[in-house]
Amino acid sequence: MVETLLDTERIGRLERLAAWLGLxxxxxxxxxxxxxxxxxxxxxxxxxxxxxSAMRTAAHAAAQVHLDAGIVFTEHGDEAHPSLSYGDPHVPAVLLWRSGAPLPPRASLPTVGIVGTRRASRLGTEVARELGAACASAGIRVVSGLANGIDAAAHRGALSADGAPPIGVVGTGLDVVYPPRNAELWNEVAHRGALCSEYPLGTEPAPWRFPARNRILVAQSDVVVVVESSDRGGSLITAGLAGERGVPVLAVPGSVRSQTAVGTNRLLADGCQPCLGPEDIFMALGFERRPDPGNAGGPGEQIELFDASLSDADTAVLDALGWEPMSSEALANACPQLSLGTLLVAVQGLVRRGVLADRDGWLERIR
Structure with a gap:
């Protein structure tokens, strides 16, 4: 009897999914x-x-492929579906999911969308990773788009904390990894959290699909944090969608000389609340729990950067470098008072102490 009921339910789900895919x-x-x-x-x-008849046969076969691949779907009225009402402008009528566990209700845990530029600075990726770890450790689901840069860093941080399961909202079919370099991260998010898409299996990436998926990311979020952004791009689109939906938007401030902070600083100038650390996210969500810095991977640690061990040469290098990546040659030209040997010793020392990062001859201050 139980098996008969389960078979009937499976057939019903198959037929409904076939109808949605066909339509x-x-x-x-x-x-x-x-x-x-x-x-x-x-x-x-x-x-x-x-x-x-031919169209129905094809749709039935496509639905069977989805179910055989472990794909589940939600629609308005399902607990995991983030729509507020019929016709919700930020959520499609149907969403497809890939997850290693049953989908929890949308409201079961608080969620934070962490987004930003694909061309992130070293500092930006570190901040995104730390915020992701701190939030997951505090029981907050991290939602992002699995793009390069800030998105990927936020998800890696969330996974490192082994806390609340993350959600990835993608702009392709759930079997089309994009970008391909994030395949391992993509699969890990699917296994330990959930991947979500409005597109059927096999859907290839297209430029217009990624801004479109941002509305779903916003609908999955109780708060949105923009870590880094240029003066235009998907992150600012996401922030605008959040404003339309009434989702609070926080922005991480950055140097006025940094191209990756132009967008976030503009958001702050327009009235968004600053995100200076995970505590600001907790406050925006309306709860007071604080993560253990040791458990969250370090987001709460306060690192003393400037101490008596900084030499005059160290200070000259940091002043010349600022917060923008700079080639070694350009830095040497910016520090004419230092001999090449003195400059090299200062840079190597700052790299060892984690104040600078050296990426193929390009130096970037990270603390």
Missing amino acids: ASLDGVGVSTLWQIAEGGDVEAEWRLRSN
């Missing part, structure tokens, strides 16, 4: 039309009206 594949059927169909209630009947 979404039709010309002229977009997000708003799918919402209208969802609100009408009888998705399968609508699909039968709009399809022929």
